Amino acid sequence: MGRKILLTAGVAVTLRIEVFGFGSAFAKHDKPNDIDLLIVHSVIDRPSCELAIACKRWLLERIAGADVTMLSRSEVAHFRFIEMTRAFCLGTVRKAQIDRDLMAVLNEVHCNLQFDVLPISKK
Amino acid sequence: MASHSLGFPWPSHYGHFDFFERKMEQHQKVASLVVESGGVYRLVRVGGDTLRVFICECYAFGVAEYLETTSQLDQLNAIIINSAWCGYSPEAKRQCRDEGVGLFRIGEFMGALNRVDYWAYLTEWEEKYFLQQGWQ
Numbered sequence: 001m002g003r004k005i006l007l008t009a010g011v012a013v014t015l016r017i018e019v020f021g022f023g024s025a026f027a028k029h030d031k032p033n034d035i036d037l038l039i040v041h042s043v044i045d046r047p048s049c050e051l052a053i054a055c056k057r058w059l060l061e062r063i064a065g066a067d068v069t070m071l072s073r074s075e076v077a078h079f080r081f082i083e084m085t086r087a088f089c090l091g092t093v094r095k096a097q098i099d100r101d102l103m104a105v106l107n108e109v110h111c112n113l114q115f116d117v118l119p120i121s122k123k
Numbered sequence: 124m125a126s127h128s129l130g131f132p133w134p135s136h137y138g139h140f141d142f143f144e145r146k147m148e149q150h151q152k153v154a155s156l157v158v159e160s161g162g163v164y165r166l167v168r169v170g171g172d173t174l175r176v177f178i179c180e181c182y183a184f185g186v187a188e189y190l191e192t193t194s195q196l197d198q199l200n201a202i203i204i205n206s207a208w209c210g211y212s213p214e215a216k217r218q219c220r221d222e223g224v225g226l227f228r229i230g231e232f233m234g235a236l237n238r239v240d241y242w243a244y245l246t247e248w249e250e251k252y253f254l255q256q257g258w259q
């Protein structure tokens with residue numbers, strides 16, 4: 001399959017999203033209700049949103065109790081979401097190698113969880 | 124905070140949308156409100172038009188959430204963010220408005236219901252912001 005390429009001002013940019021973790025499941029002092037994840041996509045056009053949605057579904061299928069929010073970079077800035085929630089980056093997912101990158105994110109989620117009460121399913 | 128997980132649409136944190144239903148019952152422009160399923164209602168306004176309304180609880184409702192919602196639930200006339208600590212982005216508001224879909228918190232929806240073009244209702248802050256962005 002060919003790689004999807006966006007051309008911005010003459011520079012080729014692969015379509016990608018970033019996954020962040022935040023909330024009680026990643027904090028030592030709280031009892032977790034769920035595993036909060038944030039997907040940050042580049043812009044609000046359809047390809048960018050569709051990649052975010054695909055990644056969200058992938059994560060929901062594999063992480064029990066996951067709660068995934070999707071926002072573009074500008075939307076994240078509007079909400080000051082990362083500052084307010086103290087979210088931290090778990091990894092970048094490139095559309096060209098979505099499964100491999102998401103597996104790496106899944107591993108990071110597992111490594112950073114402070115509690116082991118919410119099982120991660122290995123699909 | 125409200126949570127949603129494997130299911131779609133996002134279920135109510137409290138298992139119901141009583142507050143929304145009560146507010147709609149009290150509204151002079153609402154003739155009837157019928158539950159469809161999973162946070163979707165059919166709201167008939169005095170005057171006869173029917174709005175398909177989706178109410179949800181999520182941390183932050185953005186454009187991608189909107190696309191996902193409409194892909195799952197088909198055509199909606201209004202989307203209501205139920206929780207006081209949750210919100211929607213200006214970009215999502217703009218996209219919804221441009222497609223004739225209202226995106227509101229409950230209080231805003233109460234005001235918008237008085238307008239024929241309910242989807243175009245903006246808060247004072249949004250009016251200024253949209254103007255600044257050249258979105259009018």
